[in-house]
Amino acid sequence: MARFGRRQRILIIVLISFSLIALGAVFFPISMPHFQLAPEKPWHDLPITNTMIAAWLTIIVIGILSYFATRKMKLVPRGLQNIMEVVLEALIGFVESIAGKDNGRKFFPIVATIFIFVIANAWLALFPGFMSIGIWETEIVHGVEETVLVPFFRGANTDVNFPLALALVSFIFVEFWGFKAHGFTSYMGKFINFRQYFGGWGKLLRGQVGSGMGMLFTGIIDIFVGFVELLSELIRIVSFTFRLFGNMTAGEILVFSMMFLIPWVAAVPFMGLELFIGFVQALIFCGLTVVFLVMAVAPHEEH
Amino acid sequence: MGAIGIDWQVLLAQFVNFAILFGLLSVLLYKPMRRMLDERSNKIKESMEQAEQIKEQMTKSEEQVKLQLDTARREGQDILAQAAQMGERLKEEAKGEARQEAEVIVARARTEIERERDQAIDEVKREFVDLAITAAEKVVNESLDREKHRRLIEEVLEQAPKREG
Numbered sequence: 294m295a296r297f298g299r300r301q302r303i304l305i306i307v308l309i310s311f312s313l314i315a316l317g318a319v320f321f322p323i324s325m326p327h328f329q330l331a332p333e334k335p336w337h338d339l340p341i342t343n344t345m346i347a348a349w350l351t352i353i354v355i356g357i358l359s360y361f362a363t364r365k366m367k368l369v370p371r372g373l374q375n376i377m378e379v380v381l382e383a384l385i386g387f388v389e390s391i392a393g394k395d396n397g398r399k400f401f402p403i404v405a406t407i408f409i410f411v412i413a414n415a416w417l418a419l420f421p422g423f424m425s426i427g428i429w430e431t432e433i434v435h436g437v438e439e440t441v442l443v444p445f446f447r448g449a450n451t452d453v454n455f456p457l458a459l460a461l462v463s464f465i466f467v468e469f470w471g472f473k474a475h476g477f478t479s480y481m482g483k484f485i486n487f488r489q490y491f492g493g494w495g496k497l498l499r500g501q502v503g504s505g506m507g508m509l510f511t512g513i514i515d516i517f518v519g520f521v522e523l524l525s526e527l528i529r530i531v532s533f534t535f536r537l538f539g540n541m542t543a544g545e546i547l548v549f550s551m552m553f554l555i556p557w558v559a560a561v562p563f564m565g566l567e568l569f570i571g572f573v574q575a576l577i578f579c580g581l582t583v584v585f586l587v588m589a590v591a592p593h594e595e596h
Numbered sequence: 597m598g599a600i601g602i603d604w605q606v607l608l609a610q611f612v613n614f615a616i617l618f619g620l621l622s623v624l625l626y627k628p629m630r631r632m633l634d635e636r637s638n639k640i641k642e643s644m645e646q647a648e649q650i651k652e653q654m655t656k657s658e659e660q661v662k663l664q665l666d667t668a669r670r671e672g673q674d675i676l677a678q679a680a681q682m683g684e685r686l687k688e689e690a691k692g693e694a695r696q697e698a699e700v701i702v703a704r705a706r707t708e709i710e711r712e713r714d715q716a717i718d719e720v721k722r723e724f725v726d727l728a729i730t731a732a733e734k735v736v737n738e739s740l741d742r743e744k745h746r747r748l749i750e751e752v753l754e755q756a757p758k759r760e761g
Contacts, residue, residue: 331601348613359624366632406618453600458610
Protein backbone atom coordinates (compact mmCIF):
# COMPACT_ATOMS: atom_id res chain seq x y z
CA MET A 294 0.00 0.00 0.00
CA ALA A 295 2.96 2.23 0.52
CA ARG A 296 3.33 2.57 -3.23
CA PHE A 297 0.10 4.50 -3.46
CA GLY A 298 -0.37 8.01 -2.26
CA ARG A 299 -3.22 9.09 -0.06
CA ARG A 300 -5.20 10.37 -3.01
CA GLN A 301 -4.75 7.15 -4.94
CA ARG A 302 -5.80 5.07 -1.99
CA ILE A 303 -9.03 7.03 -1.66
CA LEU A 304 -9.61 6.59 -5.37
CA ILE A 305 -9.12 2.85 -5.04
CA ILE A 306 -11.59 2.62 -2.17
CA VAL A 307 -14.14 4.58 -4.17
CA LEU A 308 -13.62 2.35 -7.20
CA ILE A 309 -14.00 -0.81 -5.14
CA SER A 310 -17.14 0.62 -3.61
CA PHE A 311 -18.64 1.38 -6.99
CA SER A 312 -17.79 -2.04 -8.36
CA LEU A 313 -19.35 -3.56 -5.25
CA ILE A 314 -22.46 -1.52 -5.89
CA ALA A 315 -22.57 -2.73 -9.47
CA LEU A 316 -21.89 -6.32 -8.48
CA GLY A 317 -24.41 -6.18 -5.67
CA ALA A 318 -27.04 -4.64 -7.87
CA VAL A 319 -26.56 -7.29 -10.52
CA PHE A 320 -25.98 -10.44 -8.55
CA PHE A 321 -27.38 -9.80 -5.08
CA PRO A 322 -30.38 -7.52 -5.41
CA ILE A 323 -31.85 -6.50 -2.11
CA SER A 324 -35.53 -7.17 -1.97
CA MET A 325 -37.84 -4.24 -1.57
CA PRO A 326 -38.35 -3.63 2.09
CA HIS A 327 -41.85 -3.63 3.36
CA PHE A 328 -42.50 -1.02 5.96
CA GLN A 329 -45.07 -1.26 8.61
CA LEU A 330 -45.51 1.38 11.26
CA ALA A 331 -46.97 -0.97 13.83
CA PRO A 332 -44.47 -3.32 15.48
CA GLU A 333 -44.78 -6.91 14.43
CA LYS A 334 -44.82 -10.07 16.46
CA PRO A 335 -42.42 -12.64 15.02
CA TRP A 336 -44.21 -15.38 16.92
CA HIS A 337 -47.94 -15.03 16.65
CA ASP A 338 -48.74 -16.89 19.80
CA LEU A 339 -46.41 -14.77 21.95
CA PRO A 340 -47.24 -11.13 22.79
CA ILE A 341 -43.66 -10.07 22.11
CA THR A 342 -43.00 -7.47 19.43
CA ASN A 343 -39.68 -7.10 17.64
CA THR A 344 -39.29 -3.61 19.10
CA MET A 345 -39.57 -5.03 22.60
CA ILE A 346 -36.81 -7.50 21.82
CA ALA A 347 -34.66 -4.61 20.60
CA ALA A 348 -35.40 -2.66 23.77
CA TRP A 349 -34.35 -5.64 25.88
CA LEU A 350 -31.19 -5.96 23.85
CA THR A 351 -30.49 -2.29 24.50
CA ILE A 352 -31.05 -2.78 28.22
CA ILE A 353 -28.73 -5.77 28.26
CA VAL A 354 -26.00 -3.95 26.34
CA ILE A 355 -26.21 -0.86 28.54
CA GLY A 356 -26.35 -3.02 31.65
CA ILE A 357 -23.22 -4.92 30.67
CA LEU A 358 -21.39 -1.70 29.74
CA SER A 359 -22.30 -0.03 33.02
CA TYR A 360 -21.42 -3.15 34.98
CA PHE A 361 -17.94 -3.34 33.49
CA ALA A 362 -17.46 0.42 33.68
CA THR A 363 -18.15 0.51 37.42
CA ARG A 364 -16.92 -2.93 38.45
CA LYS A 365 -13.46 -1.87 39.50
CA MET A 366 -13.73 1.87 39.90
CA LYS A 367 -10.45 3.67 40.22
CA LEU A 368 -9.76 7.23 41.22
CA VAL A 369 -7.69 7.57 38.10
CA PRO A 370 -10.09 6.28 35.44
CA ARG A 371 -9.01 4.07 32.56
CA GLY A 372 -10.66 2.46 29.56
CA LEU A 373 -14.39 1.89 29.79
CA GLN A 374 -14.71 3.69 33.10
CA ASN A 375 -13.11 6.72 31.54
CA ILE A 376 -15.45 6.68 28.52
CA MET A 377 -18.57 6.29 30.64
CA GLU A 378 -17.37 9.00 32.99
CA VAL A 379 -16.87 11.38 30.11
CA VAL A 380 -20.40 10.65 28.86
CA LEU A 381 -21.95 10.99 32.30
CA GLU A 382 -20.04 14.12 33.15
CA ALA A 383 -21.15 15.70 29.89
CA LEU A 384 -24.75 14.76 30.74
CA ILE A 385 -24.43 16.08 34.29
CA GLY A 386 -22.96 19.30 32.92
CA PHE A 387 -25.81 19.59 30.40
CA VAL A 388 -28.54 19.01 32.98
CA GLU A 389 -26.95 21.26 35.59
CA SER A 390 -26.39 24.04 33.07
CA ILE A 391 -30.16 24.16 32.45
CA ALA A 392 -31.57 23.28 35.86
CA GLY A 393 -28.90 24.57 38.21
CA LYS A 394 -26.83 22.65 40.71
CA ASP A 395 -29.46 21.37 43.15
CA ASN A 396 -32.29 20.68 40.72
CA GLY A 397 -29.79 19.21 38.27
CA ARG A 398 -28.76 16.63 40.81
CA LYS A 399 -32.38 15.75 41.45
CA PHE A 400 -33.41 15.52 37.78
CA PHE A 401 -30.27 13.85 36.53
CA PRO A 402 -31.12 10.12 36.87
CA ILE A 403 -34.41 10.29 35.01
CA VAL A 404 -33.12 12.61 32.29
CA ALA A 405 -29.92 10.63 31.79
CA THR A 406 -31.88 7.40 31.53
CA ILE A 407 -34.06 8.92 28.80
CA PHE A 408 -30.99 10.12 26.92
CA ILE A 409 -29.12 6.84 27.20
CA PHE A 410 -32.13 4.72 26.30
CA VAL A 411 -32.99 6.78 23.21
CA ILE A 412 -29.45 7.08 21.88
CA ALA A 413 -28.64 3.41 22.54
CA ASN A 414 -31.84 2.33 20.79
CA ALA A 415 -31.04 4.52 17.81
CA TRP A 416 -27.44 3.42 17.47
CA LEU A 417 -28.07 -0.22 18.13
CA ALA A 418 -30.70 -0.23 15.38
CA LEU A 419 -27.91 0.47 12.87
CA PHE A 420 -26.16 -2.81 13.68
CA PRO A 421 -26.45 -5.56 11.11
CA GLY A 422 -29.15 -8.01 12.00
CA PHE A 423 -31.70 -5.34 12.71
CA MET A 424 -34.54 -5.59 10.20
CA SER A 425 -32.71 -8.37 8.37
CA ILE A 426 -32.99 -11.46 10.55
CA GLY A 427 -36.48 -12.78 10.91
CA ILE A 428 -39.18 -15.10 9.70
CA TRP A 429 -40.66 -15.11 6.21
CA GLU A 430 -44.39 -14.96 6.28
CA THR A 431 -47.12 -14.65 3.73
CA GLU A 432 -49.13 -11.55 4.27
CA ILE A 433 -51.78 -9.76 2.32
CA VAL A 434 -50.39 -6.38 1.38
CA HIS A 435 -52.75 -4.05 -0.45
CA GLY A 436 -54.89 -6.97 -1.42
CA VAL A 437 -51.98 -8.92 -2.93
CA GLU A 438 -50.52 -11.94 -1.22
CA GLU A 439 -46.80 -11.51 -0.61
CA THR A 440 -44.09 -13.18 1.39
CA VAL A 441 -42.56 -10.64 3.73
CA LEU A 442 -39.79 -10.80 6.31
CA VAL A 443 -40.93 -10.28 9.86
CA PRO A 444 -37.69 -9.25 11.61
CA PHE A 445 -36.74 -10.24 15.13
CA PHE A 446 -35.10 -6.90 15.85
CA ARG A 447 -36.43 -3.49 15.02
CA GLY A 448 -35.26 -0.25 16.63
CA ALA A 449 -37.44 0.48 19.63
CA ASN A 450 -37.58 4.17 18.72
CA THR A 451 -39.51 3.29 15.57
CA ASP A 452 -42.33 1.77 17.57
CA VAL A 453 -44.75 4.51 18.58
CA ASN A 454 -45.30 2.82 21.92
CA PHE A 455 -41.75 3.41 23.05
CA PRO A 456 -41.66 7.20 22.45
CA LEU A 457 -45.12 7.37 23.95
CA ALA A 458 -43.95 5.52 27.04
CA LEU A 459 -41.00 7.88 27.34
CA ALA A 460 -43.24 10.92 26.82
CA LEU A 461 -45.56 9.66 29.54
CA VAL A 462 -42.60 9.08 31.87
CA SER A 463 -41.41 12.61 31.16
CA PHE A 464 -44.94 13.96 31.72
CA ILE A 465 -45.40 12.03 34.96
CA PHE A 466 -42.10 13.22 36.39
CA VAL A 467 -42.72 16.82 35.35
CA GLU A 468 -46.11 16.81 37.10
CA PHE A 469 -44.71 14.90 40.10
CA TRP A 470 -42.01 17.46 40.73
CA GLY A 471 -44.44 20.28 40.01
CA PHE A 472 -46.75 19.04 42.73
CA LYS A 473 -43.84 18.38 45.05
CA ALA A 474 -42.35 21.85 44.61
CA HIS A 475 -45.58 23.86 44.93
CA GLY A 476 -47.99 21.69 46.85
CA PHE A 477 -51.17 20.21 45.40
CA THR A 478 -53.54 23.18 45.43
CA SER A 479 -50.91 25.70 44.37
CA TYR A 480 -49.80 23.60 41.40
CA MET A 481 -53.36 22.80 40.38
CA GLY A 482 -54.13 26.50 40.57
CA LYS A 483 -51.94 26.93 37.53
CA PHE A 484 -54.47 24.97 35.48
CA ILE A 485 -57.78 25.50 37.25
CA ASN A 486 -58.03 29.05 38.44
CA PHE A 487 -61.56 30.11 39.46
CA ARG A 488 -60.54 32.51 42.21
CA GLN A 489 -61.06 35.74 40.28
CA TYR A 490 -64.23 34.42 38.64
CA PHE A 491 -65.98 33.54 41.90
CA GLY A 492 -64.63 36.68 43.54
CA GLY A 493 -66.23 38.68 40.74
CA TRP A 494 -69.58 37.00 41.29
CA GLY A 495 -69.29 37.68 45.02
CA LYS A 496 -68.70 41.38 44.38
CA LEU A 497 -71.59 41.51 41.95
CA LEU A 498 -73.93 39.96 44.51
CA ARG A 499 -72.78 42.50 47.08
CA GLY A 500 -73.71 45.20 44.60
CA GLN A 501 -70.23 46.39 43.56
CA VAL A 502 -71.05 46.21 39.89
CA GLY A 503 -68.00 48.02 38.43
CA SER A 504 -65.14 46.13 40.16
CA GLY A 505 -67.22 42.96 40.14
CA MET A 506 -67.50 43.01 36.35
CA GLY A 507 -63.74 43.66 36.07
CA MET A 508 -62.92 40.72 38.29
CA LEU A 509 -65.37 38.54 36.43
CA PHE A 510 -63.66 39.43 33.15
CA THR A 511 -60.11 38.68 34.41
CA GLY A 512 -61.53 35.55 36.04
CA ILE A 513 -62.76 34.30 32.70
CA ILE A 514 -59.34 35.05 31.18
CA ASP A 515 -57.68 33.14 34.06
CA ILE A 516 -59.89 30.13 33.44
CA PHE A 517 -59.04 30.23 29.77
CA VAL A 518 -55.29 30.58 30.47
CA GLY A 519 -55.45 27.63 32.87
CA PHE A 520 -57.21 25.59 30.22
CA VAL A 521 -54.53 26.47 27.66
CA GLU A 522 -51.79 25.55 30.17
CA LEU A 523 -53.43 22.19 30.78
CA LEU A 524 -53.79 21.63 27.06
CA SER A 525 -50.16 22.53 26.36
CA GLU A 526 -49.07 20.13 29.09
CA LEU A 527 -51.00 17.33 27.38
CA ILE A 528 -49.93 18.31 23.87
CA ARG A 529 -46.33 17.97 25.00
CA ILE A 530 -46.89 14.24 25.26
CA VAL A 531 -48.02 14.10 21.66
CA SER A 532 -45.21 16.28 20.36
CA PHE A 533 -42.62 14.31 22.35
CA THR A 534 -43.97 11.07 20.97
CA PHE A 535 -44.21 11.99 17.34
CA ARG A 536 -40.98 13.96 17.18
CA LEU A 537 -38.96 10.93 18.20
CA PHE A 538 -41.13 8.38 16.45
CA GLY A 539 -41.25 10.33 13.19
CA ASN A 540 -37.55 11.09 13.07
CA MET A 541 -36.41 7.59 13.84
CA THR A 542 -38.94 5.86 11.60
CA ALA A 543 -38.12 8.18 8.73
CA GLY A 544 -34.43 7.49 9.25
CA GLU A 545 -34.95 3.77 9.19
CA ILE A 546 -37.08 3.94 6.06
CA LEU A 547 -34.48 6.20 4.44
CA VAL A 548 -31.59 3.83 5.17
CA PHE A 549 -33.40 0.74 3.95
CA SER A 550 -34.80 2.48 0.88
CA MET A 551 -31.31 3.61 -0.08
CA MET A 552 -30.11 0.07 0.43
CA PHE A 553 -32.82 -1.14 -1.93
CA LEU A 554 -32.33 1.57 -4.56
CA ILE A 555 -28.53 1.41 -4.69
CA PRO A 556 -27.45 -1.83 -3.04
CA TRP A 557 -24.73 -2.14 -0.46
CA VAL A 558 -22.54 0.84 0.32
CA ALA A 559 -24.84 3.66 -0.80
CA ALA A 560 -26.59 3.57 2.55
CA VAL A 561 -23.40 4.25 4.51
CA PRO A 562 -23.62 8.09 4.48
CA PHE A 563 -27.22 7.83 5.56
CA MET A 564 -26.22 5.57 8.41
CA GLY A 565 -23.77 8.25 9.47
CA LEU A 566 -26.61 10.73 9.31
CA GLU A 567 -28.67 8.37 11.44
CA LEU A 568 -25.94 8.30 14.09
CA PHE A 569 -26.13 12.07 14.27
CA ILE A 570 -29.93 12.14 14.26
CA GLY A 571 -30.03 9.54 17.03
CA PHE A 572 -27.80 11.75 19.15
CA VAL A 573 -29.78 14.89 18.38
CA GLN A 574 -33.12 13.26 19.12
CA ALA A 575 -31.84 11.88 22.41
CA LEU A 576 -30.49 15.31 23.34
CA ILE A 577 -33.76 17.02 22.38
CA PHE A 578 -35.85 14.55 24.33
CA CYS A 579 -33.81 14.84 27.50
CA GLY A 580 -33.20 18.58 27.08
CA LEU A 581 -36.90 19.35 26.69
CA THR A 582 -37.67 17.15 29.67
CA VAL A 583 -35.21 19.15 31.77
CA VAL A 584 -36.69 22.42 30.53
CA PHE A 585 -40.23 21.29 31.37
CA LEU A 586 -39.06 20.06 34.76
CA VAL A 587 -37.46 23.43 35.46
CA MET A 588 -40.63 25.21 34.33
CA ALA A 589 -42.72 23.01 36.61
CA VAL A 590 -40.63 23.62 39.73
CA ALA A 591 -40.00 27.31 39.02
CA PRO A 592 -42.02 29.55 41.33
CA HIS A 593 -44.93 30.96 39.31
CA GLU A 594 -46.02 34.50 39.79
CA GLU A 595 -48.87 35.08 42.23
CA HIS A 596 -51.77 37.35 41.30
CA MET B 597 -54.61 4.32 16.07
CA GLY B 598 -54.12 0.74 14.96
CA ALA B 599 -52.24 1.78 11.85
CA ILE B 600 -49.40 3.44 13.76
CA GLY B 601 -49.58 0.65 16.24
CA ILE B 602 -50.45 2.08 19.65
CA ASP B 603 -51.00 -0.98 21.77
CA TRP B 604 -51.51 -0.65 25.50
CA GLN B 605 -49.76 -3.95 26.16
CA VAL B 606 -46.63 -2.89 24.32
CA LEU B 607 -46.86 0.53 25.92
CA LEU B 608 -46.97 -1.06 29.34
CA ALA B 609 -44.07 -3.31 28.42
CA GLN B 610 -42.01 -0.30 27.33
CA PHE B 611 -42.89 1.41 30.61
CA VAL B 612 -41.60 -1.61 32.45
CA ASN B 613 -38.50 -1.62 30.24
CA PHE B 614 -37.86 1.99 31.12
CA ALA B 615 -38.31 1.27 34.81
CA ILE B 616 -35.92 -1.68 34.57
CA LEU B 617 -33.30 0.38 32.78
CA PHE B 618 -33.79 3.21 35.25
CA GLY B 619 -33.22 0.86 38.18
CA LEU B 620 -30.30 -0.84 36.49
CA LEU B 621 -28.58 2.41 35.63
CA SER B 622 -29.23 3.88 39.07
CA VAL B 623 -27.58 0.93 40.74
CA LEU B 624 -24.86 0.18 38.21
CA LEU B 625 -23.95 3.57 36.83
CA TYR B 626 -25.32 6.67 38.49
CA LYS B 627 -24.60 5.85 42.12
CA PRO B 628 -21.06 4.51 41.72
CA MET B 629 -20.18 7.19 39.18
CA ARG B 630 -21.59 9.96 41.35
CA ARG B 631 -19.70 8.58 44.31
CA MET B 632 -16.54 8.34 42.26
CA LEU B 633 -16.91 11.83 40.80
CA ASP B 634 -17.63 13.32 44.21
CA GLU B 635 -14.75 11.40 45.71
CA ARG B 636 -12.45 12.60 42.98
CA SER B 637 -13.49 16.23 43.28
CA ASN B 638 -13.09 15.98 47.06
CA LYS B 639 -9.70 14.43 46.62
CA ILE B 640 -8.62 17.12 44.21
CA LYS B 641 -9.87 19.79 46.56
CA GLU B 642 -8.09 18.12 49.45
CA SER B 643 -4.83 17.71 47.63
CA MET B 644 -4.96 21.29 46.45
CA GLU B 645 -5.53 22.43 50.02
CA GLN B 646 -2.73 20.17 51.11
CA ALA B 647 -0.43 21.59 48.50
CA GLU B 648 -1.33 25.05 49.72
CA GLN B 649 -0.61 24.00 53.29
CA ILE B 650 2.67 22.42 52.34
CA LYS B 651 3.65 25.56 50.49
CA GLU B 652 2.80 27.62 53.53
CA GLN B 653 4.72 25.27 55.79
CA MET B 654 7.67 25.38 53.47
CA THR B 655 7.85 29.14 53.50
CA LYS B 656 7.48 29.05 57.25
CA SER B 657 10.20 26.49 57.71
CA GLU B 658 12.37 28.32 55.23
CA GLU B 659 11.99 31.42 57.32
CA GLN B 660 12.79 29.41 60.42
CA VAL B 661 15.87 27.97 58.83
CA LYS B 662 16.94 31.43 57.78
CA LEU B 663 16.38 32.66 61.32
CA GLN B 664 18.33 29.75 62.75
CA LEU B 665 21.14 30.31 60.30
CA ASP B 666 21.26 33.95 61.28
CA THR B 667 21.41 33.17 64.98
CA ALA B 668 23.98 30.47 64.37
CA ARG B 669 26.10 32.86 62.39
CA ARG B 670 25.83 35.49 65.06
CA GLU B 671 26.68 32.96 67.74
CA GLY B 672 29.63 31.73 65.75
CA GLN B 673 30.89 35.23 65.36
CA ASP B 674 30.48 35.80 69.10
CA ILE B 675 32.34 32.63 69.86
CA LEU B 676 35.12 33.58 67.47
CA ALA B 677 35.41 37.00 69.02
CA GLN B 678 35.45 35.48 72.48
CA ALA B 679 38.08 32.97 71.43
CA ALA B 680 40.21 35.72 69.98
CA GLN B 681 39.82 37.72 73.15
CA MET B 682 40.66 34.74 75.29
CA GLY B 683 43.69 33.95 73.15
CA GLU B 684 44.84 37.52 73.52
CA ARG B 685 44.41 37.35 77.26
CA LEU B 686 46.15 33.99 77.49
CA LYS B 687 49.00 35.34 75.47
CA GLU B 688 49.25 38.33 77.73
CA GLU B 689 49.16 36.16 80.82
CA ALA B 690 51.77 33.81 79.45
CA LYS B 691 53.93 36.73 78.53
CA GLY B 692 53.58 38.19 82.00
CA GLU B 693 54.33 34.90 83.66
CA ALA B 694 57.34 34.34 81.47
CA ARG B 695 58.62 37.79 82.25
CA GLN B 696 58.12 37.21 85.96
CA GLU B 697 59.84 33.89 85.80
CA ALA B 698 62.69 35.34 83.84
CA GLU B 699 63.03 38.07 86.38
CA VAL B 700 63.04 35.54 89.19
CA ILE B 701 65.68 33.49 87.37
CA VAL B 702 67.76 36.56 86.70
CA ALA B 703 67.50 37.64 90.31
CA ARG B 704 68.42 34.23 91.52
CA ALA B 705 71.34 34.10 89.14
CA ARG B 706 72.45 37.49 90.28
CA THR B 707 72.41 36.49 93.96
CA GLU B 708 74.21 33.29 93.09
CA ILE B 709 76.82 35.20 91.21
CA GLU B 710 77.21 37.61 94.10
CA ARG B 711 77.51 34.79 96.54
CA GLU B 712 80.06 33.05 94.41
CA ARG B 713 81.96 36.26 93.97
CA ASP B 714 81.97 36.86 97.72
CA GLN B 715 83.10 33.32 98.26
CA ALA B 716 85.86 33.72 95.70
CA ILE B 717 86.90 36.96 97.23
CA ASP B 718 86.97 35.34 100.67
CA GLU B 719 89.06 32.49 99.34
CA VAL B 720 91.41 34.83 97.58
CA LYS B 721 91.65 36.86 100.73
CA ARG B 722 92.47 33.80 102.85
CA GLU B 723 95.02 32.59 100.40
CA PHE B 724 96.47 36.01 100.16
CA VAL B 725 96.72 36.14 103.96
CA ASP B 726 98.45 32.81 104.00
CA LEU B 727 100.78 33.94 101.29
CA ALA B 728 101.48 37.16 103.08
CA ILE B 729 102.16 35.31 106.30
CA THR B 730 104.57 32.98 104.71
CA ALA B 731 106.17 35.84 102.96
CA ALA B 732 106.37 37.86 106.17
CA GLU B 733 107.71 34.86 108.07
CA LYS B 734 110.39 34.53 105.55
CA VAL B 735 111.13 38.21 105.85
CA VAL B 736 111.03 38.50 109.64
CA ASN B 737 112.52 35.12 110.15
CA GLU B 738 110.07 33.83 112.44
CA SER B 739 110.58 36.64 114.80
CA LEU B 740 107.10 37.24 115.46
CA ASP B 741 104.62 35.02 117.04
CA ARG B 742 102.70 33.39 114.28
CA GLU B 743 99.35 33.98 115.80
CA LYS B 744 100.00 37.55 116.58
CA HIS B 745 101.22 38.13 113.16
CA ARG B 746 98.17 36.71 111.56
CA ARG B 747 95.94 38.91 113.58
CA LEU B 748 97.89 41.90 112.56
CA ILE B 749 97.63 41.16 108.88
CA GLU B 750 93.97 40.41 109.06
CA GLU B 751 93.39 43.73 110.70
CA VAL B 752 95.17 45.38 107.86
CA LEU B 753 93.20 43.48 105.33
CA GLU B 754 89.98 44.30 107.08
CA GLN B 755 90.68 47.86 106.68
CA ALA B 756 91.85 47.53 103.13
CA PRO B 757 88.54 47.21 101.25
CA LYS B 758 87.15 50.02 103.39
CA ARG B 759 89.79 52.23 102.12
CA GLU B 760 89.16 51.04 98.63
CA GLY B 761 85.43 51.42 98.70
